Structures are given as structure tokens and as C-alpha cells.
Amino acid sequence: MLSLSIGMARHRVAALIAVFCAVLGGAALVTATGVLAESGLRSHLPAGRLAGADVLVSADQTYHPPEDLPIGLPERRPVPAELVGRLGRLPGVAAAVGDVSFPAAVLDAGGTPVSVGHPRTAGHGWSSTRLLDRVEVDGQAPGGPGEVALDEATAAAAGVRPGDEVRVVVAGRTSAFRVAGVVRAPGAGILVTDPTAARLAGRDGTVDLVGVRAEPGAAGSVAAAVRAELRDSGLVVATGADRGDAAEPGAAADRSVLLVLAGSLAGVILLVVGFAIAGAVAVSVAAQRRELALMRAVGATPAQIRRLAAGQATVAAIAALPPGLGLGYLLARQFRRLDVVPPELPLTMSPLPAAAAALLLVVAVQGAARGAAWRASRLPATEAVAESRTESRTPSRARAAVGLALIVAATVLAAAPLLLRSAFGVAGTQVAGMLGGIGLALAGPLLARWVAAVVAGRLPARVAAPTWLAVANVRGYSQRFAGNAGALAMGVVFVLTYSLAQTTLLAATSGERQAGTPAQHSIDAPALGALPADVLPAVRALPGIRAAAPVGSTTVLWPHRELGDEAVDAQEALVLDPDAAGVLDLGVRDGSLAGLTGATVAVAEDVVRSRGAALGSSVRLILGDGTPVDARVAAVYGRGLGFGPVAISADLAAGHLGPAPDRSVLVRTDGSPEADRGLNELAATRPGLAISTPDGSAGVPPELRINLAIVVVLLGFLLLSIATKLVAATTQRRTEIAALRLTGATPRQIQAMTRREAGLLAGAALLGGLVLSAVPLILVGIGFLDRPWPAGPVWLLPAAAVAVVVTAFATTELPVRRALRIPPAAALLSPQ
Amino acid sequence: MPSPARLLRRHVEHRPSPDGPAVVLEEVVKTYGGGVRALDGVSLVVPRGSFLSVMGPSGSGKSTLMHCAAGLDTPTSGRVVIAGHQISAENENRRTELRREHVGFVFQSYNLVPSLSVADNITLPLRLAGRQPDEAWVRTLVERVGLTARLGHRPAELSGGQQQRAALARALAPRPAVVFADEPTGALDLRTAREVLGLLRDLVGEFGQTVVMVTHDPAAAALAHRALVMADGQVVATLDAPTAADLAGRLVALGGE
Numbered sequence A: 001m002l003s004l005s006i007g008m009a010r011h012r013v014a015a016l017i018a019v020f021c022a023v024l025g026g027a028a029l030v031t032a033t034g035v036l037a038e039s040g041l042r043s044h045l046p047a048g049r050l051a052g053a054d055v056l057v058s059a060d061q062t063y064h065p066p067e068d069l070p071i072g073l074p075e076r077r078p079v080p081a082e083l084v085g086r087l088g089r090l091p092g093v094a095a096a097v098g099d100v101s102f103p104a105a106v107l108d109a110g111g112t113p114v115s116v117g118h119p120r121t122a123g124h125g126w127s128s129t130r131l132l133d134r135v136e137v138d139g140q141a142p143g144g145p146g147e148v149a150l151d152e153a154t155a156a157a158a159g160v161r162p163g164d165e166v167r168v169v170v171a172g173r174t175s176a177f178r179v180a181g182v183v184r185a186p187g188a189g190i191l192v193t194d195p196t197a198a199r200l201a202g203r204d205g206t207v208d209l210v211g212v213r214a215e216p217g218a219a220g221s222v223a224a225a226v227r228a229e230l231r232d233s234g235l236v237v238a239t240g241a242d243r244g245d246a247a248e249p250g251a252a253a254d255r256s257v258l259l260v261l262a263g264s265l266a267g268v269i270l271l272v273v274g275f276a277i278a279g280a281v282a283v284s285v286a287a288q289r290r291e292l293a294l295m296r297a298v299g300a301t302p303a304q305i306r307r308l309a310a311g312q313a314t315v316a317a318i319a320a321l322p323p324g325l326g327l328g329y330l331l332a333r334q335f336r337r338l339d340v341v342p343p344e345l346p347l348t349m350s351p352l353p354a355a356a357a358a359l360l361l362v363v364a365v366q367g368a369a370r371g372a373a374w375r376a377s378r379l380p381a382t383e384a385v386a387e388s389r390t391e392s393r394t395p396s397r398a399r400a401a402v403g404l405a406l407i408v409a410a411t412v413l414a415a416a417p418l419l420l421r422s423a424f425g426v427a428g429t430q431v432a433g434m435l436g437g438i439g440l441a442l443a444g445p446l447l448a449r450w451v452a453a454v455v456a457g458r459l460p461a462r463v464a465a466p467t468w469l470a471v472a473n474v475r476g477y478s479q480r481f482a483g484n485a486g487a488l489a490m491g492v493v494f495v496l497t498y499s500l501a502q503t504t505l506l507a508a509t510s511g512e513r514q515a516g517t518p519a520q521h522s523i524d525a526p527a528l529g530a531l532p533a534d535v536l537p538a539v540r541a542l543p544g545i546r547a548a549a550p551v552g553s554t555t556v557l558w559p560h561r562e563l564g565d566e567a568v569d570a571q572e573a574l575v576l577d578p579d580a581a582g583v584l585d586l587g588v589r590d591g592s593l594a595g596l597t598g599a600t601v602a603v604a605e606d607v608v609r610s611r612g613a614a615l616g617s618s619v620r621l622i623l624g625d626g627t628p629v630d631a632r633v634a635a636v637y638g639r640g641l642g643f644g645p646v647a648i649s650a651d652l653a654a655g656h657l658g659p660a661p662d663r664s665v666l667v668r669t670d671g672s673p674e675a676d677r678g679l680n681e682l683a684a685t686r687p688g689l690a691i692s693t694p695d696g697s698a699g700v701p702p703e704l705r706i707n708l709a710i711v712v713v714l715l716g717f718l719l720l721s722i723a724t725k726l727v728a729a730t731t732q733r734r735t736e737i738a739a740l741r742l743t744g745a746t747p748r749q750i751q752a753m754t755r756r757e758a759g760l761l762a763g764a765a766l767l768g769g770l771v772l773s774a775v776p777l778i779l780v781g782i783g784f785l786d787r788p789w790p791a792g793p794v795w796l797l798p799a800a801a802v803a804v805v806v807t808a809f810a811t812t813e814l815p816v817r818r819a820l821r822i823p824p825a826a827a828l829l830s831p832q
Numbered sequence B: 001m002p003s004p005a006r007l008l009r010r011h012v013e014h015r016p017s018p019d020g021p022a023v024v025l026e027e028v029v030k031t032y033g034g035g036v037r038a039l040d041g042v043s044l045v046v047p048r049g050s051f052l053s054v055m056g057p058s059g060s061g062k063s064t065l066m067h068c069a070a071g072l073d074t075p076t077s078g079r080v081v082i083a084g085h086q087i088s089a090e091n092e093n094r095r096t097e098l099r100r101e102h103v104g105f106v107f108q109s110y111n112l113v114p115s116l117s118v119a120d121n122i123t124l125p126l127r128l129a130g131r132q133p134d135e136a137w138v139r140t141l142v143e144r145v146g147l148t149a150r151l152g153h154r155p156a157e158l159s160g161g162q163q164q165r166a167a168l169a170r171a172l173a174p175r176p177a178v179v180f181a182d183e184p185t186g187a188l189d190l191r192t193a194r195e196v197l198g199l200l201r202d203l204v205g206e207f208g209q210t211v212v213m214v215t216h217d218p219a220a221a222a223l224a225h226r227a228l229v230m231a232d233g234q235v236v237a238t239l240d241a242p243t244a245a246d247l248a249g250r251l252v253a254l255g256g257e
């Protein structure tokens, strides 16, 4: 009898496992996204080198758009040097130091740059050592322009000691220094006298930031005093963990990247998780239908019924939450590894994302269960009992109408790539696919019943009984069939639209970049922090060089109106010289890159109309350090997808990109071996130069990597939840199968029937998935590649088809076999 | 009257014979896990065209007898022969085919397939057997059970009595050698129960249908040509042309009801 009761409970257990799995995966995904989002808001770099300062005063390195989250500005904005004196006079202040940074790299005896820390900001003035946590010096401070002090690690790597000579590349220029001292403090960098530092950093009357050290015990009062002194100055006074932001302005910008990433993931993750949970909960409520109907018959109110229905699913959900939430933190760490932000930026691990995810999921499960039980709870009790053995005769028309409306909306949204040739256009494609999938799941029951009715009417009279039964089952259990087919179709749509939209964008972007970069070589000096200024003339003097020009990149903000709202986001922009046309072909339509002198910009033609940026007009931009500028449009170019919506002149950027702008030199040769040889010789004879192929063909960009990672994770989640849902749905068919067997169906016939149903299921899912994916993918192909199909791996489609077929068959075959093992007489005894 | 064992032997020698008994059980034993001996050596012959009722206290093994006799379950030992085929020796696929061909069921819970219409339910066994339904016979049956106006409905849309009548029509549609009915009126009110029982007996009379029926109602059992009384997995009495009073007396003696 025990085995019987376990057998009876098994169909319920399968449904509860489905809910458990959906919530487990959902909790992990939502928590991981939450961790990324929270880190995007609150994560702080360690103050590092400046950890000894109690208070750091810097410019506001964020841009505050109206009614939106602040945007981090990556380029350093200086503060007046006179602050140093003012703050130094405040009571309780032990020292106030103006800190500057500049690119510097020490060469070892062989002339190779020593790699310790970030060469772009390795150089500082000696006085910054007063902000170090603890300072011990071998030797002494640099005493004149020819002297330098090194931190211990740098000195060791270069193999020098106090008194030795060392060659240092400062802001791209190599000179010999005498090592005055070695500082025992990590990250202290390469230190010169304060006046030398100011000169090398190109600073006149300004410093990067001011660090304040308080007398012992006075940290609190000093911070308050500094705040009072600087009230209304617009400067930022940072203490504690906030100091990391002041020390490294890029950190705030990188954080914004995390936030943007979390935001873009949140949409798709919530859709997929919601879909999976709704599906699993619907199966779980279906498993309870008979019980709920009987409860109704013995006098439970509709509200009580819904609470009951929600109760069971919620218990399974709550059991799944602790492991799911824990998994979420691990998952966030894995996402973090995909290198979208620098490795120093830590993830903020607070219980907040877990709490939010738990709340969200419990609400989702409750809502889904109440929704699924809604109809049964509202029926008159007698009808509820009658209906509990089968499905209601007419699937809800309202539900189907909502589904069709969603599909129509998805089709409209799928046109986004035609209007927006950007990541936003691609997001349109992706969301369109998901919405279409949800629409199909809603409209499915009516659709399935309708199609099955038509097919049933056309079946030849002498068709084999299993086939006839399979079609009758699709018709009679259209809700179950459509729910399963919809889930599988969603998997197909998701994989196809999400990944192919991504690869199409990548193909279009790198295609434009490649077509737009006639230069074959790119020269830069990552180990030096800045490309030496004499490289460009040296390259130009080589034989076989057609053109060489420096190209840099920075971040600009371009406030504009979008759909009537003020919109602004950080955009990567090229920094171009007037002679860039020799190495880059942006597809200029109007004007000329040669006009990029003074305060000028070139803009992509896609934004000309929407942002009022025709040739000759003036646009207002905000540079990477927050400076607003008005610039004249000197050129309009066509390859906006590959090169971004705006490129600014080097003149306009000058002074806003730090002491020595980080640029590479692009080189176009005549293709002769002499030219290549000349370049290679040049790189070999000068320290720190690196020759590479200009990007475009360069590796997989981080956004794509993270998107593909998400596809894989979400797909695994979807497959798991679809499979458990299908198994649960099939397990619930035990009574139905028993009734058929008592009527004379052989096990072989039952298997034939369920295999045919699995075939219909796979067919319907593939057809639905393909039809729904086709429109967005055709449109994304037209929008980005001017051809009605997307770019991407060809095997994706057959792989998806195989996955669907295997899932459909495996998840029916196994539970049916198990059901057939029970003798039909025993099935009689189990309740309906 | 020849003993069951002799009858059986004769039958086995000339099988399958259209004139042989509809069902023969020989020394059928059924034990369940836990050592419950639900059937303890039951031998039984059901001649064609006869109406047999089975009575007995709860737990005496009536349902188990029906399941074994109908080939729904396999006996632990002993043999079951239906219309000349030894069904107890076959595998599940073949057993189902034999059942489909020769056996009809009516159970307390109607066991109609909920997603199919009444008409489809009634012809389902024929369809599963790959046989073309005998239109005239099915129409006669449907008329006889009074469901002509309900053919397009789904089981959930019918009353209990109507569902049981549909189940009866379904059981009879393939013209089986024997119909087993396990408490067919157990879920019906008295009036409806009488109606269905009347119908069952009329079918035996009109079409010569062999019927084996389990019931707790002595009045219902008395409608049969012959009644068995079971206790503790054994047949303890066989009454020809039983009366309700007789049967009630037997049951009271067993301390059953």
C-alpha cells in the first residue's frame, strides 16, 4: 500500500520538483543580477596608494542627468592647487597634499619596461608619500629634476638600488635619472620632486586631488571641517570607502558599466524566469486540480482555494530559495570573471540582492499560482468537480486575445533594427522574440485546439488508433499541449533571436570596422602608459608608408532628446587628427575629416536628424572630464555602427584627457615587405612599442562574451525548467492512460500514441519557434547587414531542433514507461 | 452437472470453440505483497449467455476475482481461459488484445476517457482493435441505452447514470464474449441504479450477452441466473436462480453486511 501511495504522490512530487527547479534557477539568476546592480551602485575600489589620507578632495567625477542615475566620468578633472594651502590651515590637519599622476615606466637594464601597476598613472610627486599608510625610505627623497625615488617592487623589478642610474620613460620621453631612494610601500609608484611632477603632468595651478591627513583622533572633525570649508564649491569630499572613487575616477565609470550590464540583463532574465516559474506553477496547480475542486465542493471560498493553490507551490519555492540565493552569489562571481570591469573593482556582497530576489520570487510564485487557480476557484463547486478530470471545453478567449496582442506588439518591436542601427536595435529584436514566445504561450491553447480540430476533421477514417488518439488529445488537452509546446517554442525563440541578434550586431560592427580601417597596423605602447611623441614622425619617415595618424578614444556624453525625453549616455568616441582620413575610412558623406581642427566633431549620419547635427551646425557635448563644449560638425560619416555616433577632434580633446593622451598610431603601408620590415625594426629598437592589427578582427568583445554566457546559462535554466515541467505534465496523465488501457489500448498503442504526441509537440514547438523568430531575424538581417537573414553559426538551428526533439521525446517516453509498469487494475484503485 | 475441472479439460482440448464457456477459472490464487491471499484457489465456469452475480463481504476478494477473470491482472497461480484463450499465460500486449476482443467492463467509476465525446468513447475499443464499428449495432446500442441525443457531449457533461450507460454501451460495442461489471451501480442513487440494472438484465435477455456482476445489493444479485457468495478469497456458496431473501440470509450468516 505504501508503494501505491508513493505512486499516487509521485505526480505531485514531479510538479513540485518542477517548481523547485524553476525557483532555484530563478533565485540564482535574479540574485546574480542584483549583485551586479548593487556593485554598480555601491562597489568601491580600495583607496590603494592613498589609503593613508583621511579625507580626499576631488572634482565631481560624475555627470548628473536630470531625473536619472549619475554617469561616471572616466577622465580626471583637476582641482585648484590653492586648495592645498587652504585645507592645510584647517584645525586638526597634519598634512594636506596636492596629488598628481602622470604616465611613467622604468626600463630595466635591457631596455624593457618594467611592468608594475598601471603605467598610465605610475608617476607622482614626492609629497604624495605623506599620504601613504606607512612610509619607510632607503636613501632619501629626490632632490632635483634628475632624481627619482621608486617603490620597492619597481626597484626590484628594474634591479636598481639607491645611487644607481635608471632610465625612465615619462609621458613618452626617455631620460636617465639617479635613484635617490626606494620607498617601502606598495603602489607608491615612481616619484619625482613636486615641481617636476607638476611639469610632467602638465599642470599649472591645478592638482588631481587633495589628500588630507588628520592629527591622531581628529579624523572626524577634520572631515567635517573640510566639508564646511568646501560647501557649495561643487567639489567632492570623500572619506572611508568612498575614497577609492576619488583616487581612481575611472572606477565610477566602470561601476556604471556594471549597472548598465545589470540593467540590460535584468530584462531578459526576468522574462525568462517569470516564464519558467509561470509554467512550473501552472503544472503544480494542475496536479492539485481535483483536490482543489473537492475543497470547493466542501465549502472552501474562492479566495481560500487560491490561497491553497499558492501554498503548495510556495512551500516548494521557499525550499528552493536558500540554495538558489547562495548559487546567485557564486554566479555573480562567475559573471564578474568575464572581464567587463577591471579586476580591482570588487563585487559588493550584501544580503540585499538575496532579499530582493527572495521577495520577487515568492511574489511571482504566489501570483502565478493564484492566476493558475483563478478559473477553478471561480467556478461553481459542482462544475469545478466535473471539470477537474479534464480541461475546460473552451480555452479562455481573453487569454488568447492578450497573446495575439503580444505577438503583434513583438512584431512591431522587431522593426527596431530598421530604425536603430545600434545595440538598442538589437535589444528590440531580443525582446521581440521573448514577447512573441510569451504571446504564443498565451494564445497557444486556442490555437492548438483550433488546428487540432481542423486536422481531426481531415484525418482519413482508417487512420491508426494511436494517431487518432494523439490528435484527439491535442484537441482535448489543448491547454496542456500548448503549455508544453509554448515552453519549448520559447526555448527555440530565445536561442535563435538572442544569440543571432548578438552575432549579427557583432558581424555588422566588425564588418564596418574592417571596411573602415584601411590601415594594416596599429602601434601603441601599453607598457609605457603613453605612446612616445617621436614615434609618429619616425614611422612616417619609413619607406613604403602611405599614411600614419594618431587615433585615440575617449568617453563623451551627448545629451539629446529621445521620444520627448532628455536622454544621455556615455559613449566611446574616437579622437581624430585632421589627417585621420589616411588611415580610417569612416565613410564620409558630407564635409571632410580634414576639417577636424579646433572645436569640431564628426557625427554618424544615423544621428544627424534625430539630434539636429547637420554639417556646419553646432552640437553641445560633455567631454570625459565633465567639461561641456560646443563643437561644429565638420563631417558626417556613414559607418556609425563600427565607429560610434561621434568622433571628436584632437584639438577639442586636448587638455581633457589627462597629462598624455593614450593614443595609438594607425599605419597604412603600400603592403610591401620592406614597409613591414621597417615597422618591425622600429618596434624592436624602441622600448615598449607594440605592433598589432587594428581592432575589428580583435577578439570577442566583452559585451558579446557576457551575452553569450547569459545565453548559455539561461538556456540551461530554460531546458531544465522545461524538462521538469514536461515530465510533471506527463506524470499527471497516469489516470488518463489507465482509462485508455481499461478501454483496451495495449501498452504498445499507448506508447505509439504518446510518441506521436511528442512528435506533434516537437513539430508545433519548432514551427512556432521558427515562425516567431523568423520576423525579428529577417528584420535584424535587413537592418544591419542589408540582407534578409542574420549572421551567426549555421549549426544553431539544427542544434535547437535536435534539442527540442530530444526533450519532447525523452520527457514523455520515460514517465509513460513508468506509468505503463503499473497493472491497469492498480491504476483503477488510485483516485482520479 | 459436470465438475468445473472436467468442463475445463474438455474445453482446453477443443479450443477455441464458439460454443465453449465464456470464462473458465481453474484453481486461481492471487496473493498480494504482505501475504494477503485475496483469492485462495477459485475455480469457476461461466457458460455463454448466462448472468452471474458475485456477492460477499467487503475484502472477500470480489474485485480481485473480476480483475483476474478479466485479464486485468495476472493470477499468482492457476489458469484463466476467456473464450478459449488462456489469457493468464500471455504478456500485457497480447492480454490487452484478448481483452479488447472478448471482454467488456463496467466499473463503479465509469472510466470514460474525459477528453473524448460519448460517441468516440463508445467506439474507442473498436478503433483500438483496428476494427470498423458495426454502425447498425452501435446505433441500436446507443438507442437502447438512451444516449442518442448526447453523443457529442463529453463525459463531464453527463449525469452519473448517463455516464454509466455510456460505459455499458462501450463495453458492449465490440460484442464481447463476456461483460464484467464491478459494483456498476455503486455510485448511483437507488432509482438510477435500478434503471441501469434493468438495462443490464434486458441486454442479457435480448442479445444473449454473458455478464458477471459484483454487487452488494441482494435484490440486484437476484436478477442473475446464478449467484456466487465469496468469503476470505474462496467461493463459499453457489445459488442457482437465487432470491433476494436467500442471498441476504447467506450474507448475514457470513457476518458481512
Ligand SMILES: Nc1ncnc2c1ncn2[C@@H]1O[C@H](COP(=O)(O)OP(=O)(O)OP(=O)(O)O)[C@@H](O)[C@H]1O
Pocket (backbone or CB within 6 Å): A001, A826, B032, B033, B036, B037, B038, B056, B057, B058, B059, B060, B061, B062, B063, B064, B065
Ligand atoms: N493492490 C493490493 N495490494 C495489496 N492488497 C490488496 C490489493 N488489492 C486488494 N488487496 C487486498 O485483497 C483483499 C481482497 O480485496 P478486494 O478488493 O478483492 O475485495 P472486495 O471483495 O472487492 O471488497 P469490496 O467489497 O470492499 O470492494 C483485501 O484484503 C484487500 O485488502
Ligand SMILES: [Mg+2]
Pocket (backbone or CB within 6 Å): B062, B063, B064
Ligand atoms: Mg471491490
